[in-house]
Amino acid sequence: QSVLTQPPSVSGAPGQRVTISCTGSGSNIGAGYDVHWYQHLPGTAPKLLIYRNNNRPSGVPDRFSASKSVTSASLAITGLQAEDEADYYCQSYDSTLSVIFGGGTKLSVL
Amino acid sequence: EVQLVQSGAQLKKPGESLKISCQGSGRSFTSYWIAWVRQMPGKGLEYMGIIYPGDSDTRYSPYFLGQVTISADKSISTAYLQWSSLKASDTAMYYCARSPAPGESNFDYWGQGTLVTVSS
Numbered sequence A: 001q002s003v004l005t006q007p008p009s010v011s012g013a014p015g016q017r018v019t020i021s022c023t024g025s026g027s028n029i030g031a032g033y034d035v036h037w038y039q040h041l042p043g044t045a046p047k048l049l050i051y052r053n054n055n056r057p058s059g060v061p062d063r064f065s066a067s068k069s070v071t072s073a074s075l076a077i078t079g080l081q082a083e084d085e086a087d088y089y090c091q092s093y094d095s096t097l098s099v100i101f102g103g104g105t106k107l108s109v110l
Numbered sequence B: 001e002v003q004l005v006q007s008g009a010q011l012k013k014p015g016e017s018l019k020i021s022c023q024g025s026g027r028s029f030t031s032y033w034i035a036w037v038r039q040m041p042g043k044g045l046e047y048m049g050i051i052y053p054g055d056s057d058t059r060y061s062p063y064f065l066g067q068v069t070i071s072a073d074k075s076i077s078t079a080y081l082q083w084s085s086l087k088a089s090d091t092a093m094y095y096c097a098r099s100p101a102p103g104e105s106n107f108d109y110w111g112q113g114t115l116v117t118v119s120s
Helices: B026-031
Strands: A011-012 A017-021 A034-038 A047-050 A064-068 A072-077 A085-096 A098-101 A104-108 B004-006 B008-013 B018-024 B033-039 B045-052 B057-060 B069-073 B078-083 B092-099 B116-119
Touching: A011 A017, A011 B116, A017 A085, A017 A104, A034 A064, A034 B092, A047 B004, A072 A085, B004 B092, B018 B033, B018 B116, B033 B078, B045 B069, B045 B092, B057 B069, B078 B092
Parallel strands: A011 A104, B008 B116
Antiparallel strands: A017 A072, A034 A047, A034 A085, A064 A072, A085 A098, A085 A104, B004 B018, B018 B078, B033 B045, B033 B092, B045 B057, B069 B078, B092 B116
């Protein structure tokens, strides 16, 4: 069981908006550590989607955005496209466990 | 362009040893940290540890300390992950990934993954 909790799955129709939550605790997100997000298509290398809570690397569409709250973070995808169907992971740091990933969320585009 | 190229898939027997590699392109290899991440079949990503090839400073996740060894050879821009005695539970895809620093930093470039299968 991951220290960062993500919903196992979310789904949405093309064009819709979906959000993926990442819930931590006081020893990780709540301690002020940054949260990063990755997109992972099966059989490929994970791709950095958001870094340092709400920053997009060059080349990532602005349909992807993220925010961070006290002990949680959230990834939002607007204008959902078929190509967005993938697994999404949040990542942070825990003061006792080192680098940690969320359990992952499978996004299905209906 | 930064590239991390990993060694090919491996099929090993329990008890055997194994060393897989991750070779980086570009002069910046020794200026970044290289981490290893495990993905067991049907499961999520797990951080194993990280190394700074410039001086081989290595940090392990508590879960993997003593289970694997991470090393690097900066002269050939390569990081390694090795096992002395594989178990069936080591069957997984292993990714290397680049990070600007250990700790809370992100992983901006990833290798293509190395599939390790351990079966008798």
